[in-house]
Amino acid sequence: MAVPLFDTKRPVAPLRAAIDARIAAVLDGGAFILGPEVAAFEAELAAYLGARHVVAVANGTDAITIALQALGVGPGDEVVVPAFTFYASAEAIPPTGAAPVFCDVDGETMNVTAETVKAALTPRTKAVVAVDLFGNPAPVPEIEALGIPVVEDAAQAAGSRLGGRRTAALGTVGTLSFFPSKNLGCFGDGGAIVTEDDAVAELARTYRFHGSRDKVSYERIGWNSRLDELQAAILRVLLPELDRWCDGRRAAHAAYADAGLWELVTPQAQTNGAEAAWGLQVVRTPHARLLEQALPAAGIGARGYYRTPLHRQQALAPWAQGVELPVTDELADRHLAIPMNPLLGAAEAEEVTAAVRAALRGEAAA
Structure with a gap:
């Protein structure tokens, strides 16, 4: 018997009719960027996570960069990040102007801990990226107790919990990826930023759309990073599963x-x-x-x-x-x-x- 590393087809096979119908509705509606499907998915995911805000973006890497910028991370700052993780967790830091500072992990959980993070802190540390590696939640509350804002990279851990709380909602800001192989994967790229902070959420929404709130006035140098309507429609079918x-x-x-x-x-x-x-x-x-x-x-x-x-x-x-x-x-x-x-x-x-x-x-x- 062959056993593949991933199997992305079997779980969604029973949902194909519902997915096809939702895609057809988007095509018929003619709205493809930041329309009603994205807004509905953001609200539904926020309710699932027990979070105040979800800001959907183009991918999980952009989610980390934008989250850091919304926290005020910039040139001259440092961000602690584990070295045992996917490249994007660190790659997302230099575009803010900050420097990644690599820390070690625990050999059994494979995650950062308060101790490994503390060893890498300096007076220039502005944030920590704590990765829920392979779906295993990092001890985010313990790391936050060090007094540094935590961006919880939950790309591999949608649906996990720590102390009864859902991953992506454990830190100051959480980020998700909807890459097809993830626990909650769309049919392309996608990502999201999760936060309780109104100001951080507003900045994230501004950064994802060219630094603009109204598509006319541009307050900041931002990104073109938006989850599209088709992917949001698909994710709305998958989230209840x-x-x-x-x-x-x-x-x-x-x-x-x-x-x-x-x-x-x-x-x-x-x-x-x-x-x-x-x-x-x-x-x-x-x-x-x-x-x-x-x-x-x-x-x-x-x-x-x-x-x-x-x-x-x-x-x-x-x-x-x-x-x-x-x-x-x-x-x-x-x-x-x-x-x-x-x-x-x-x-x-x-x-x-x-x-x-x-x-x-x-x-x-x-």
Whole structure:
């Protein structure tokens, strides 16, 4: 049995008729940019998250940049960000004029902590980007207690909770990505900014539309970053399914445990008080590179995501001189993503486990 790393088709297949009807309605209505679908989706997502404001933008990277700018981050400032995460979490910082400062992560949760962030703080620190890595919520309240505004990058964690609160609504500002492989993914690019702060929300709305509030007067140098009506219409169909899909991801995680996989490799540990909706199922093992080759040969999706962490990426070298992050370097070498989707069941979990066991036995025999 082949088990893909992602399966974006099966979960949405029963919703195709509803999606097609919503797309047709947008085409018939003739409004395609910042129209009624975007406004309705923003309101519905805010209600789901228990947040005051949602500002929909073109993608998750823009969401981080605009969120930082709305917090007043600019030239001369520093923003702390983990080095074990997707490139966009740090790439979004220099366009504000600020400098990224890389911090280490916890080896078990794979997330930043108050301790790893504190080690990177300086008098110039203006904000922290805390990533809910692979769907596991970062301890955002503990980081906020350091007294620095937190942008919660929840791109991989829609539908997760920490202490009963939903991710993207844990920090001063939250950001989401609706890239197709995410827990809540559209059929292209999309993103959102989440906040309780009226002033931050108003600035974010201004920045996303060329720095203008009225399309006539331009107060700031902004961005052309807007979620389009078609994607918003699709997301309105998918949002009511998110909790059910997240429950499916948690069930898939449990199915791996039942299949005995955790006897062979070590799963990412949940943050204390969290209910992770695993956007990715990532494990740790000294044999990660072996499995990255052996599993696809057996029809099992597998991938190392961040083999070269951010503080060792060429484009970010100007901000990483002399930075040593031992836990990040170890995780970069030893992590591996294996199949995860809302419909992954016991049979697929057993297939993945059997393939891992066979590959490790082969290594041991060699």
